[in-house]
Structures are given as C-alpha cells and as structure tokens.
Amino acid sequence: MPELPEVESLVREIAPKLTGRTLRRPRLHKTDVLRRVSPRRLLQALRGNRIAEVSRRAKHFVLRLETGERVVVQPRMTGSLVVYRAPLRPDQRRYAVLQASIGNGETMVYRDIRRLGTIELLDEAQWHAYTARIGPEPLGEDFDLRCFSARLDGTTQAIKKAIMDQRRIAGVGNIYANEALFRARIHPARRTDTLSARERGRLYRAIRSVLTAALRAHGTTIRDYRTGTGAPGSYQHQLHVYGRAGSPCSHCGARLSGTHSIDGRATTFCRRCQPRGRQARP
DNA sequence: ACGAGGTCCTGCGAGC
DNA sequence: TGCTCGCAGGACCTCG
Numbered sequence: 001m002p003e004l005p006e007v008e009s010l011v012r013e014i015a016p017k018l019t020g021r022t023l024r025r026p027r028l029h030k031t032d033v034l035r036r037v038s039p040r041r042l043l044q045a046l047r048g049n050r051i052a053e054v055s056r057r058a059k060h061f062v063l064r065l066e067t068g069e070r071v072v073v074q075p076r077m078t079g080s081l082v083v084y085r086a087p088l089r090p091d092q093r094r095y096a097v098l099q100a101s102i103g104n105g106e107t108m109v110y111r112d113i114r115r116l117g118t119i120e121l122l123d124e125a126q127w128h129a130y131t132a133r134i135g136p137e138p139l140g141e142d143f144d145l146r147c148f149s150a151r152l153d154g155t156t157q158a159i160k161k162a163i164m165d166q167r168r169i170a171g172v173g174n175i176y177a178n179e180a181l182f183r184a185r186i187h188p189a190r191r192t193d194t195l196s197a198r199e200r201g202r203l204y205r206a207i208r209s210v211l212t213a214a215l216r217a218h219g220t221t222i223r224d225y226r227t228g229t230g231a232p233g234s235y236q237h238q239l240h241v242y243g244r245a246g247s248p249c250s251h252c253g254a255r256l257s258g259t260h261s262i263d264g265r266a267t268t269f270c271r272r273c274q275p276r277g278r279q280a281r282p
Numbered sequence: 283a284c285g286a287g288g289t290c291c292t293g294c295g296a297g298c
Numbered sequence: 299t300g301c302t303c304g305c306a307g308g309a310c311c312t313c314g
C-alpha cells in the first residue's frame with residue numbers, strides 16, 4: 001500500500017480514533033517483524049500506555065506514547081494500521097501482526113499480509129537519529145526548489161532511483177516516481193547529474209503536484225490498500241503511466257514503454273514525451 | 283562510491 | 299479446472 005499519500009490518508013483517518021486511547025492487552029502474533037526490540041520489551045512499553053499522537057514520517061506510521069517512546073511502523077508493501085470492532089472476525093485476525101484493545105469495544109490492529117513490514121520502539125534519542133537519516137518531507141512548507149535541488153547533488157544515479165531514495169526525499173515510492181517523471185517529461189534513466197535547472201524545477205513541481213493530487217484522492221489502491229474507513233483510494237484512475245506499459249500515452253498516443261532495468265523496479269514511461277536526450281554514457 | 287542483484291513474505295492473475 | 303510461474307506499492311544486504 002504505502003507511499004506518502006496512502007500513509008498520510010490513513011493517519012488522518014485513524015488519528016482521531018487512536019489519539020488519547022489507552023492500550024490494553026497488547027498481543028504480538030509475529031515476532032520476526034521487530035527491529036532492535038524484543039517482543040517482551042515492546043509489549044511492556046505498550047501495556048497500559050496512552051497514545052499521545054499518531055503521525056507520519058516518510059512512508060512510516062509513528063505512534064508517540066505518553067511516556068515519550070515512539071512506535072515506528074514501516075508497512076512496506078502490504079502493512080496497514082486499522083481499527084476494528086471487537087471481537088475480530090477471522091478475516092480481520094488472519095494477518096494481524098500486532099493488536100491491542102483501545103477501549104470502547106475497539107481494537108487497534110497492525111496487519112501485514114506479506115509481513116515485510118517492521119516495527120521499532122524508539123526513545124527520544126533514537127527517534128532523532130531515525131528522523132535525521134531520512135530526507136525532508138516533499139509537501140513540507142520549507143521544502144523549496146533550492147532544497148530539492150541540493151538533495152539531488154552529488155550522484156550519477158538514475159533520477160528515478162534518486163527520488164525514491166528515502167535519504168534524499170521522504171515518501172516517494174515507485175508509483176509516484178513514475179508519475180512525477182512523466183509529468184516532468186524526464187526519462188527515468190536520466191543521470192541525475194545531467195538534469196538542467198529547468199528540469200529540476202519541473203520535477204520539483206511534478207513531485208509536489210502528483211503527491212498532492214494523490215492525497216486528495218486518498219491514495220492509490222492497486223490491490224490491498226484501504227483507507228482507515230476500509231474504503232479504497234481512487235488515484236489509480238488518474239495514473240498516466242504506472243501499470244500502463246503497452247497502452248497509449250495519455251498525452252501523445254505513443255505506446256508506453258516498460259522496463260525493470262532501473263533498480264529492478266517496474267518502470268513505465270513515454271519514449272516520445274520523456275526522451276532520453278543526449279548525454280554522456282554512464 | 284556505485285550498480286546489480288538477492289532477500290525477506292504471501293497472494294494473485296496470467297498462461298498453459 | 300488446476301497447476302506453475304512471475305510479479306507486486308519497500309528497504310535492507312552483499313558482492314564486485
């Protein structure tokens with residue numbers, strides 16, 4: 001599910017349901033998802049603790065507890081944070097990784113079908129180290145073109161790989177990287193250090209606008225992702241290139257190209273609208 | 283320092 | 299219908 005718009009949509013919907021609630025009877029069903037914390041330690045931290053704030057950083061959920069510790073959940077491909085009415089139906093329980101009663105007959109569940117997601121428990125110092133390793137939020141007010149451009153400096157990587165690198169910019173994943181590059185008319189394999197100032201400007205605006213539009217649509221639902229109310233997002237109807245290889249380009253009608261040659265990820269683009277251009281051989 | 287590729291998992295759709 | 303295969307929104311690792 002999870003790029004910035006999906007996680008942000010989910011956080012906006014479930015934050016009111018979780019904030020101020022006290023966690024009771026926490027249960028961990030899978031322990032291989034924990035990073036640098038023991039099951040015992042995590043459960044101990046959750047038990048009887050109150051959720052002070054629910055937020056997002058990059059593509060991750062952040063539950064700040066009243067005691068100051070933070071539970072950081074990286075949902076990766078199929079993880080999701082939901083609130084169910086107790087008792088859970090079998091299908092609601094099936095992929096539950098972590099759950100806790102939150103009062104009012106409700107249960108908070110972190111569910112993850114593929115179990116690629118991770119859970120960490122961070123104290124204040126660890127939180128600062130964690131957030132410092134990640135790039136700026138692309139929809140943040142202080143994320144201007146100068147900041148974006150500086151983040152692209154010093155690499156010869158393909159531009160698509162660079163904008164998906166969480167250390168450079170937070171929250172951009174495969175879907176929105178493809179879409180932003182199409183909007184900016186930049187070939188995904190272009191070497192980052194060959195982008196002109198004009199192209200950097202176009203890409204900066206494209207990233208912001210595609211994420212904003214996707215957020216307005218409550219994210220993109222390809223398969224599993226659901227918003228906090230269980231409804232699918234709707235941005236999949238507005239995708240120009242992602243998942244459309246072989247189909248006509250919405251702008252010029254040419255057949256969209258598909259490849260896995262950049263970082264092994266599905267990449268779709270229009271050869272005519274996003275020409276590779278002339279550049280030095282890598 | 284970089285790119286390529288493997289790894290962690292399960293489910294689904296395409297194709298035979 | 300039933301099977302196998304390839305692929306999937308992410309991020310980590312090792313190797314060369």
